[in-house]
Amino acid sequence: MTERSLQMRGISKSFGPTQVLKTVDFDLYPGEIHALMGENGAGKSTLMKVAAGLIDEFEGDISVNGVPCRFLSPREATRAGIAMIHQELSLVPELAVDENIFLGQEKVHGLFLVDRQRQIAAAREALKPLDFRGQADQPVSKLRVGEQQLVEIAKALVANARILIMDEPTSALSIHESERLFQVIRRLAKEGVAIVYISHRIEEVFALADRVTVLRDGRHIATIAAKELSRRELIRMMVGRELQEVIASGKIQTARDRPLLEVQNLWLEHPAPTPSRPKLAERVSFSVASGEVLGIAGLLGAGRTEILEVLFGLHPGTSGGIIQIAGQIVQIRSPVEAKGHGIALVTEDRKRDGLILGFGIDRNVELPVLRTIAQFGLVSRPDEIGLADQTIRDLHVAASGAEQPAGTLSGGNQQKVVIGKWLLSKPRVLLLDEPTRGIDVGAKAEIYRLIENLAGQGIAIVLVSSELPELTLLSDRILVMREGRPTAILERSDFAHETILEYASPGGLIQPEFEDREVA
Amino acid sequence: MNQFASKIVRFLLQTKLFWGLAALYLTGVFLSPVNHRGVNIFLSPGNQSDVLRQVSNNGIIAVGMTLVILTGGIDLSVGSMMALGSVVCAMLLTQKGWTNASILAIPVLALILFLLAAYLVPLLSVNLKRSARPVEKPSRAARWWGVGLGLAAAVLSIFWTTGQLDQKFGVFGVLCAVPAVGLSVGALNGLIITKGKMQPFIVTLAMMVAVLGTARLLGGSNTAVHPVYTGSNATEHFDILRALVFQIVPVPGIFFLIAVAIFGFILRFSTFGRYVYAIGGNEQSARLAGIHVDQIKTTVYAIAGMLASLAGVLYTAQYRQGKADAGAGAELDAIAAVVIGGTNLSGGRGSMTGTLVGVLIFGFLGNILQLKNIDSNTQLVLKGLIILTAVLLQEGQIAVWWRRIRTRLTRPDASSLDQLRRSEQPETDLKSIKK
Numbered sequence: 028m029t030e031r032s033l034q035m036r037g038i039s040k041s042f043g044p045t046q047v048l049k050t051v052d053f054d055l056y057p058g059e060i061h062a063l064m065g066e067n068g069a070g071k072s073t074l075m076k077v078a079a080g081l082i083d084e085f086e087g088d089i090s091v092n093g094v095p096c097r098f099l100s101p102r103e104a105t106r107a108g109i110a111m112i113h114q115e116l117s118l119v120p121e122l123a124v125d126e127n128i129f130l131g132q133e134k135v136h137g138l139f140l141v142d143r144q145r146q147i148a149a150a151r152e153a154l155k156p157l158d159f160r161g162q163a164d165q166p167v168s169k170l171r172v173g174e175q176q177l178v179e180i181a182k183a184l185v186a187n188a189r190i191l192i193m194d195e196p197t198s199a200l201s202i203h204e205s206e207r208l209f210q211v212i213r214r215l216a217k218e219g220v221a222i223v224y225i226s227h228r229i230e231e232v233f234a235l236a237d238r239v240t241v242l243r244d245g246r247h248i249a250t251i252a253a254k255e256l257s258r259r260e261l262i263r264m265m266v267g268r269e270l271q272e273v274i275a276s277g278k279i280q281t282a283r284d285r286p287l288l289e290v291q292n293l294w295l296e297h298p299a300p301t302p303s304r305p306k307l308a309e310r311v312s313f314s315v316a317s318g319e320v321l322g323i324a325g326l327l328g329a330g331r332t333e334i335l336e337v338l339f340g341l342h343p344g345t346s347g348g349i350i351q352i353a354g355q356i357v358q359i360r361s362p363v364e365a366k367g368h369g370i371a372l373v374t375e376d377r378k379r380d381g382l383i384l385g386f387g388i389d390r391n392v393e394l395p396v397l398r399t400i401a402q403f404g405l406v407s408r409p410d411e412i413g414l415a416d417q418t419i420r421d422l423h424v425a426a427s428g429a430e431q432p433a434g435t436l437s438g439g440n441q442q443k444v445v446i447g448k449w450l451l452s453k454p455r456v457l458l459l460d461e462p463t464r465g466i467d468v469g470a471k472a473e474i475y476r477l478i479e480n481l482a483g484q485g486i487a488i489v490l491v492s493s494e495l496p497e498l499t500l501l502s503d504r505i506l507v508m509r510e511g512r513p514t515a516i517l518e519r520s521d522f523a524h525e526t527i528l529e530y531a532s533p534g535g536l537i538q539p540e541f542e543d544r545e546v547a
Numbered sequence: 548m549n550q551f552a553s554k555i556v557r558f559l560l561q562t563k564l565f566w567g568l569a570a571l572y573l574t575g576v577f578l579s580p581v582n583h584r585g586v587n588i589f590l591s592p593g594n595q596s597d598v599l600r601q602v603s604n605n606g607i608i609a610v611g612m613t614l615v616i617l618t619g620g621i622d623l624s625v626g627s628m629m630a631l632g633s634v635v636c637a638m639l640l641t642q643k644g645w646t647n648a649s650i651l652a653i654p655v656l657a658l659i660l661f662l663l664a665a666y667l668v669p670l671l672s673v674n675l676k677r678s679a680r681p682v683e684k685p686s687r688a689a690r691w692w693g694v695g696l697g698l699a700a701a702v703l704s705i706f707w708t709t710g711q712l713d714q715k716f717g718v719f720g721v722l723c724a725v726p727a728v729g730l731s732v733g734a735l736n737g738l739i740i741t742k743g744k745m746q747p748f749i750v751t752l753a754m755m756v757a758v759l760g761t762a763r764l765l766g767g768s769n770t771a772v773h774p775v776y777t778g779s780n781a782t783e784h785f786d787i788l789r790a791l792v793f794q795i796v797p798v799p800g801i802f803f804l805i806a807v808a809i810f811g812f813i814l815r816f817s818t819f820g821r822y823v824y825a826i827g828g829n830e831q832s833a834r835l836a837g838i839h840v841d842q843i844k845t846t847v848y849a850i851a852g853m854l855a856s857l858a859g860v861l862y863t864a865q866y867r868q869g870k871a872d873a874g875a876g877a878e879l880d881a882i883a884a885v886v887i888g889g890t891n892l893s894g895g896r897g898s899m900t901g902t903l904v905g906v907l908i909f910g911f912l913g914n915i916l917q918l919k920n921i922d923s924n925t926q927l928v929l930k931g932l933i934i935l936t937a938v939l940l941q942e943g944q945i946a947v948w949w950r951r952i953r954t955r956l957t958r959p960d961a962s963s964l965d966q967l968r969r970s971e972q973p974e975t976d977l978k979s980i981k982k
Contacts, residue, residue, distance in 0.1 A: 401677065406816060
């Protein structure tokens with residue numbers, strides 16, 4: 028057997044009182060693609076952060092190529108040939124591709140002067156085997172996410188990385204881009220680079236990995252060759268329960284009476300309009316009845332999130348359209364007004380928009396409804412705790428108590444807190460933007476059940492999601508968006524994935540009622 | 548037993564600020580010179596009273612600064628607002644008729660009274676009892692009441708203030724008019740920051756320069772000092788603001804402690820306080836929770852401005868003069884006190900108690916150095932060092948450094964990294980892995 032690229036023995040790590048890694052062993056061989064699987068909060072990212080020198084306080088031993096090491100900084104890990112590519116890319120958006128690749132190790136003439144020509148040439152050289160389709164002297168911000176990812180990889184390779192750790196690299200990529208990335212990964216592995224691939228997408232693991240290591244609750248559960256593993260077995264190891272439990276029941280068609288939310292000709296200005304995309308969203312019309320779930324499908328950038336933002340009053344002055352709630356035309360110019368009309372928005376990025384990570388659950392959930400627990404402007408502490416406890420109880424949040432900081436909860440529990448905070452405001456219309464993004468299988472099922480429950484209670488739900496199985500499972504109808512315009516409203520009988528994709532893809536089908544009327 | 552010990556350690560860590568103050572206090576007692584009658588000068592009532600007097604201006608400004616910093620902002624213009632307050636106060640006290648100061652102060656006071664009533668009355672009307680729904684709009688009646696009361700207050704204030712013009716302003720007059728001026732300038736800060744979507748640092752920096760200029764222009768010339776001789780060119784009652792209550796407690800100190808109490812209470816127990824913390828914790832998240840972020844931020848800057856100009860009034864009383872360089876550097880002292888008090892400059896974390904302790908640490912430190920007769924420039928150097936040390940301790944960074952040094956010394960093989968770089972990358976053998 029060859030020498031192990033990376034050997035980790037008995038790794039333990041605690042954040043405060045919670046132990047996130049419990050004596051985990053991990054082995055990585057040169058040239059293998061090793062998938063690291065587990066639910067959110069299982070400790071996947073933490074384990075790899077230890078390897079990449081991002082966490083310097085832990086117990087256990089690490090050796091790289093048989094040499095014992097202990098890294099105090101990412102820089103030391105890089106010197107030892109370990110590079111980690113994070114979920115949120117760490118490129119400097121304003122700098123050009125080559126400047127990013129050679130950041131910290133610029134090619135210079137003399138002492139300080141950066142030799143851009145040489146650097147650009149070297150960057151092209153490094154990017155060539157990666158099938159990169161941008162320009163090497165372009166600012167990174169101009170690139171698509173998929174291309175940016177390749178720049179990150181090139182950066183790692185230029186730094187002589189022999190161990191490449193990728194943390195959920197496809198979470199922002201289209202299917203096509205993911206496929207390209209897989210090819211690059213396979214090629215790198217053939218050249219002897221050892222690759223750790225962190226993901227919660229089961230399909231990807233079977234398409235890519237040689238071996239799979241599963242972590243659960245900070246423990247090492249198993250390391251198995253991918254070929255010998257079944258999908259079902261993998262889920263069982265990740266979730267610790269049987270598969271049937273985690274599949275939601277599926278939707279029963281809701282009786283549609285009068286619409287609760289009705290939207291006509293909604294539009295949102297484009298900050299930099301082009302002839303092909305004059306508006307971020309336009310001519311969007313739909314209605315949602317009480318108890319109905321309307322799904323919105325579309326590719327990234329189709330204008331789905333923008334519709335929700337306009338409905339929540341985030342674009343006053345640059346958007347318009349007729350919005351009716353329970354038959355009454357309303358003006359929504361701010362989140363305060365939206366809240367006043369009984370609209371709630373659960374945003375896509377819960378860490379950036381949804382939560383105050385340093386604050387406890389109590390200080391988070393009360394924010395939309397603080398007025399209901401205050402008299403003379405003074406907050407009642409027992410009621411404050413009561414709201415938090417109610418959320419924890421009703422939504423089954425796994426937390427040590429009302430005061431546990433939101434940032435220390437796992438992704439699924441954070442999402443429950445965000446939804447719970449809006450449920451306290453007793454909304455009539457609930458707007459959900461990618462409610463299960465970055466959430467593990469178990470928590471996903473719970474969120475699905477919650478959505479069904481809420482619809483059952485008569486809330487009108489608008490659900491934006493990039494995961495078609497999720498949309499087809501939960502929605503009563505699906506509105507398909509393409510480049511800022513709706514192309515179809517599909518009933519449950521038409522919910523085939525191919526149909527949805529056909530309407531979503533540029534140049535694809537369009538239902539007659541959505542065709543360009545001015546042209547016709 | 549072990550658990551008990553760790554509880555004690557946690558308690559000590561949580562209250563380290565107070566222990567710092569206590570240690571400083573004991574140092575003061577220990578280092579203090581003793582007078583000919585064997586009395587420890589540091590501990591003498593007169594000295595303690597002096598310290599409270601000396602810190603009270605900085606303290607009052609720091610109270611407002613705490614609110615601003617908790618929202619994640621900064622206010623550099625408070626020093627200039629203190630100067631403006633001082634000049635306006637002295638001019639109102641000593642000059643009859645329509646001077647620059649009264650032309651500014653009278654309409655501003657009327658306007659502020661109107662806006663306050665029109666804003667607060669409807670707000671209070673919906674806050675009197677719990678609302679069943681998360682958003683409740685004030686009734687039309689409450690709005691009209693607000694406007695009506697506001698108009699009445701504005702008109703009355705104009706009659707009252709113009710009535711005072713021929714015999715100059717009294718104590719109560721300046722205590723109303725000057726903070727109103729500061730409040731309006733502070734609110735302007737807040738409006739520009741929120742509506743213009745600009746950085747607080749830049750906006751208040753510009754305001755700092757502009758307001759200082761305004762203070763000098765009002766005063767007539769750059770270096771104009773407006774002496775306030777109570778009993779001759781100004782009302783005798785103005786001396787109340789520099790008096791000692793029970794011969795020991797300085798009145799400015801009382802203003803300071805009341806400000807700490809009021810705003811500490813609001814921060815801790817009110818919805819407004821919750822919103823202030825939430826905005827500093829994550830402004831975007833607060834906005835998306837349907838909080839009036841702009842309104843809260845504007846209010847916070849207005850409060851900071853009001854308190855700064857109040858400090859200007861107290862300065863005028865204390866030094867018996869109003870001048871435009873009264874608040875030079877006051878913003879930095881206030882920021883330092885807030886930061887020593889453990890409030891995080893990025894917002895969302897901190898407390899008014901911390902600020903109180905921070906202000907006292909700052910004050911006692913100055914006092915000790917003074918008593919030891921240490922040269923004022925050396926004092927500055929020492930103060931700077933103390934600020935750095937205090938913040939380092941607050942952030943717990945020293946523990947991190949210590950841990951890293953320990954790991955570096957004890958890790959398996961210090962030379963392993965270099966070995967690694969030299970070692971050849973082993974050839975790959977995929978087949979052996981697949982087995």
